[in-house]
Structure formats: structure tokens, C-alpha cells
Amino acid sequence: MSYPINITLLGATGSIGTNTIDVMLRHPTQFQAYALVAHRNVDLMLELAQKVKPQVVVMTDEVAYQSLKGNLPSGIRLECGMDAAEAVSAAADVDMVMAAMVGSAGLPATLAAVHAGKRVGLANKECLVTAGRIFMRAAKESGAEVVPVDSEHAAVHQALAGHDRDSVTRIILTASGGPFRDRDPASLKHISVAEAVAHPNWSMGAKISIDSATMMNKALELIEAKWLFDASADQLSAIIHPQSIVHAMVEYCDGSVLAQLAMPDMRSPIVYAMQAEPRLESGIPWLELAQTQPLEFQAIDEKRFPSMALVKDVLAGEDSLAIALNAANEVANQAFQDGKIGFMDIVDTVARVLEKTVNQPVATLEEVWQLDAESRRITEEIIIP
Numbered sequence: 001m002s003y004p005i006n007i008t009l010l011g012a013t014g015s016i017g018t019n020t021i022d023v024m025l026r027h028p029t030q031f032q033a034y035a036l037v038a039h040r041n042v043d044l045m046l047e048l049a050q051k052v053k054p055q056v057v058v059m060t061d062e063v064a065y066q067s068l069k070g071n072l073p074s075g076i077r078l079e080c081g082m083d084a085a086e087a088v089s090a091a092a093d094v095d096m097v098m099a100a101m102v103g104s105a106g107l108p109a110t111l112a113a114v115h116a117g118k119r120v121g122l123a124n125k126e127c128l129v130t131a132g133r134i135f136m137r138a139a140k141e142s143g144a145e146v147v148p149v150d151s152e153h154a155a156v157h158q159a160l161a162g163h164d165r166d167s168v169t170r171i172i173l174t175a176s177g178g179p180f181r182d183r184d185p186a187s188l189k190h191i192s193v194a195e196a197v198a199h200p201n202w203s204m205g206a207k208i209s210i211d212s213a214t215m216m217n218k219a220l221e222l223i224e225a226k227w228l229f230d231a232s233a234d235q236l237s238a239i240i241h242p243q244s245i246v247h248a249m250v251e252y253c254d255g256s257v258l259a260q261l262a263m264p265d266m267r268s269p270i271v272y273a274m275q276a277e278p279r280l281e282s283g284i285p286w287l288e289l290a291q292t293q294p295l296e297f298q299a300i301d302e303k304r305f306p307s308m309a310l311v312k313d314v315l316a317g318e319d320s321l322a323i324a325l326n327a328a329n330e331v332a333n334q335a336f337q338d339g340k341i342g343f344m345d346i347v348d349t350v351a352r353v354l355e356k357t358v359n360q361p362v363a364t365l366e367e368v369w370q371l372d373a374e375s376r377r378i379t380e381e382i383i384i385p
């Protein structure tokens with residue numbers, strides 16, 4: 001790979017996006033922005049574009065595009081819409097795409113990068129949850145390298161490196177347990193959005209923070225791991241680890257377990273996805289084990305976190321279940337943020353949508369979108385009968 005590595009950043013204005021820019025600015029000779037892509041946040045996009053001076057800025061929202069028009073520094077091309085996001089992901093000048101949009105909205109542009117054979121840093125887990133089979137097949141065909149950015153999957157990636165894949169017996173993702181790990185489930189009925197978003201260890205976007213509180217994030221991550229590491233349902237598990245220092249473990253048939261440890265800061269997996277060898281400084285604090293709290297682990301209580309019971313059926317089932325789980329969760333998560341349903345209704349709603357979903361294989365992107373739309377419709381009906 002020759003330097004600088006030219007990057008398209010999908011979801012530039014988000015939590016992963018801004019952390020990626022932090023890493024890029026630390027290593028200006030290694031990384032250069034080709035394109036920044038976001039949806040609506042015009043003010044932040046303007047600030048970021050002034051900092052990293054990409055060749056192209058894309059706002060997928062038309063109103064945001066219009067209000068940014070004429071305000072970017074000279075020499076930066078402004079484009080609008082999801083088609084433009086796909087184009088800058090597949091552009092010949094691009095070496096790597098950081099996929100950090102939130103939700104299944106990120107799928108078309110990320111898939112465009114995969115089809116074009118780019119190196120893809122994958123934060124947008126919903127891509128694999130909704131279209132894992134299609135996505136991984138496309139990567140195999142084009143030769144695109146998909147490197148996980150989710151901290152747990154980046155940890156698994158590192159613990160698998162250089163080892164015989166057939167010797168793996170278990171992949172164990174850790175979960176902080178979110179802000180309500182020790183709360184009496186009966187007290188969760190009237191949780192506010194602010195309480196659900198306040199994650200104890202990680203600073204993240206609203207959707208994923210709420211997903212962490214419901215543990216739906218871990219459910220999505222287990223499905224993501226199934227596709228990334230070609231793992232079967234019985235090879236995948238999760239365990240609560242409140243300190244978020246051990247990010248994942250891989251167990252081998254000789255009983256040896258390899259873990260990856262780091263302070264909880266997304267710049268560590270981000271920099272690893274951007275360049276694994278030689279390693280680059282990430283800016284995260286050093287891990288001083290003698291000064292951290294003891295590292296604890298506990299089994300996940302499925303009564304407290306019913307999302308973990310739901311995902312077992314999804315992992316063992318066909319692709320339609322994962323699409324429905326993701327779509328229903330996106331709608332229910334947003335409905336909670338909009339004050340339409342309570343915190344405990346999120347997973348309950350997803351469970352009701354899954355009950356109405358036919359367990360069937362899904363072979364094409366058209367079928368994915370059809371099922372996604374149908375699941376969203378059913379979820380809306382449940383939320384507002």
C-alpha cells in the first residue's frame with residue numbers, strides 16, 4: 001500500500017466518523033480524505049471539511065445539501081444523495097472506505113465499496129445483520145478486505161490472526177451490560193432517553209447507546225460475528241464484563257483462550273482497521289492494569305435482557321429473522337427516542353415482529369429491502385395500532 005491512503009468516510013459527522021478524523025489528523029502523511037459523507041449535520045460537516053480538506057463532500061439529505069451549497073472552502077466539490085455516496089465509495093482514487101453511517105441506510109454505499117474491491121473498515125454492523133450473506137459473497141468475489149471496527153470484532157480479528165481457523169471452538173464477545181446492568185427490571189419502565197443514552201464506559205451515538213442499554217447491540221454483534229468469522233450459532237456467545245477492558249476472546253480446541261485488551265476508546269479499533277501493520281499510535285490512554293478496577297465477568301441474565309434470548313433463535317434461523325430483528329429494532333429504538341414507546345417496549349416490539357416473520361432464506365438485495373420494508377411496516381402498526 002502506498003501513502004497516503006485515500007479514504008472515503010461514510011457517516012463523517014457521527015461518533016465513529018469524528019474519531020476517524022481524529023486518527024487521520026494524527027497521521028497526516030498516512031491518511032488523506034477523498035470524500036466525507038453525512039446526512040444532515042451541516043455545521044459539523046463544514047467544520048470537518050475545513051479541517052481535512054476532502055476532494056468531495058456528500059450530504060445525503062437534499063435540504064442539508066442546499067444549505068451547505070456555496071459555503072465549503074474552494075476546491076471541494078459538493079454532491080447530494082445516496083447515489084453520490086455510492087459513487088465516492090467506489091471511486092477509482094479511493095483506497096479505503098470507513099463505513100460509519102448508522103442503520104441499514106449505510107448498506108448501499110458500503111456494498112458499493114465492497115463491489116469495487118476496496119478495503120472496508122466496517123463500523124456499520126447493520127450491513128452484515130441485514131445482508132451478511134450477500135455482503136460477504138460480494139467481498140469474496142471482488143477481493144475486498146472487510147476489517148471490523150466494532151471493538152469486539154476487532155478484538156476477535158486480532159485473536160484469530162495467524163491461527164488455524166478450524167481449531168477455534170468459541171468466539172466470546174464481551175458486553176458492558178450498559179447503564180441498567182444492576183437495576184431492578186421493574187424500575188426500567190419509566191427510563192428516560194437521557195438515562196438510556198448515558199453509557200457507563202463508551203461515548204457513542206444515540207442509537208447504539210440505546211441498543212447497548214437493551215443489549216440489542218450485543219444481539220446485532222453476534223449476528224455480525226457470524227458473518228465476519230463464518231461462525232456457527234454454537235460457536236458464538238457473549239458474557240458481561242462491566243469494565244470494557246477485555247473486548248473479546250477466542251477459545252481454541254486445546255483450551256487456550258486469546259483475549260484482546262485495551263482501554264475503551266474507539267480510536268483503537270479504528271486505527272487497527274485503517275492500518276494493522278505496522279501499528280500506529282491511536283491517542284487512547286495506556287492500559288495500566290494494576291491501577292484499573294478488577295476485571296469481572298458474569299453470565300448474561302436473559303430475563304433482564306430478553307434480546308439475548310431472541311438472538312439465539314435468529315442465529316439458528318434463516319436470514320429473514322435477522323432482517324426483521326434489525327428493522328424492527330431501528331424503528332422501535334427511534335420510537336423510544338421520539339417518546340412514542342417506553343424503554344421496555346423496544347425489545348418487546350421486536351419480539352412481536354419476529355413472531356410475525358416467516359423463517360426463510362434471502363438471496364437477493366431486492367428481497368432484503370422488501371423484507372426490511374415489510375418488517376418496518378409491521379413494527380409501525382404495533383407501535384401505533
Ligand SMILES: NC(=O)c1ccc[n+]([C@@H]2O[C@H](COP(=O)([O-])OP(=O)(O)OC[C@H]3O[C@@H](n4cnc5c(N)ncnc54)[C@H](OP(=O)(O)O)[C@@H]3O)[C@@H](O)[C@H]2O)c1
Nearest residue numbers: 011013014015016038039040041101102105123124204205
Ligand atoms: N459509536 C461507537 O462507538 C460505535 C461502536 C461500534 C460500532 N458502531 C456502529 O457504527 C455506526 C455509526 O455509529 P455512530 O455511533 O458513529 O452513529 P452516530 O454518531 O449517530 O452517527 C451516524 C452517522 O450516520 C449519518 N447518517 C444517519 N442517517 C443517515 C442516512 N439516512 N443517510 C446517510 N447518513 C446517515 C449521520 O449523519 P448526520 O449526523 O449528518 O445526520 C452520522 O454521520 C453504527 O452502525 C454503529 O452501530 C459505533
